[in-house]
Amino acid sequence: GENVEQHPSTLSVQEGDSAVIKCTYSDSASNYFPWYKQELGKGPQLIIDIRSNVGEKKDQRIAVTLNKTAKHFSLHITETQPEDSAVYFCAALYPSSGDKLTFGTGTRLAVRP
C-alpha cells in the first residue's frame, strides 16, 4: 500500500552542524519525491524535490539523495541556522494509486543557537 516512513520524528542540532532526515517508501514505481518545510502557524512549503531519474540534487545548503534500490531518500541540511527550525515532511508519489502524493509523518527540527 501507500506508505512513507520518516525518521527521526524530532531532531536537535547545534547551529552550524548538519541535519539529516531519512524517508522510505514502499512502491518501486514511485517517481517523484518532494520535501516540504512547515513553519509554526503556516502551511507546508516546497523546498526541494527529486525525480527518480537522478540520484542527488542540491540547492545551496540543502540536498536530497535518492536510493531507488533501497527505496529510500534523505534530506541533508548543512551549516544549519536558527531559521531552519521547522517541521519537515517528505513525500512520495504513487502512480499506482492515481498519482497520489503520500506524506511522511514529519520531523521537528530544532537548531540551537
Next chain:
Amino acid sequence: DAGVIQSPRHEVTEMGQEVTLRCKPISGHDYLFWYRQTMMRGLELLIYFNNNVPIDDSGMPEDRFSAKMPNASFSTLKIQPSEPRDSAVYFCASSLARGVGELFFGEGSRLTVL
C-alpha cells in the same frame, strides 16, 4: 498573487454544530486539495478537485464531511455535525498539475470542537 487563502484561521465550536471552512485557490490552478493535519495521523488527503469536479473523495472520513467547488476560485469543506475528534488543522492547497509539481498550501484553518 496572494497565494491560497483560507478562512477562518481559527474556529472553536461545540459538538453537533455545523462547520464550514473556505478556500480560495491560486488563480489559474486547475487542482484543489483539502488536507487534514493531526499529530497522530500527519497530513491526510481528504479530497481533491480538477477543474471544479471532485475526482477522489476516498479520504473523506465519513458522511459528516462534504466538500464543494462551485467555481474555479472558491471551495468549501463542511462538517455536519461536528465531533471532538474532528479537531485538527485543515489545509487547502492548489496546483497546476496532479502528481509531479509544487503544491501551494494555505495557512490552514485550526478547528477545535468542544
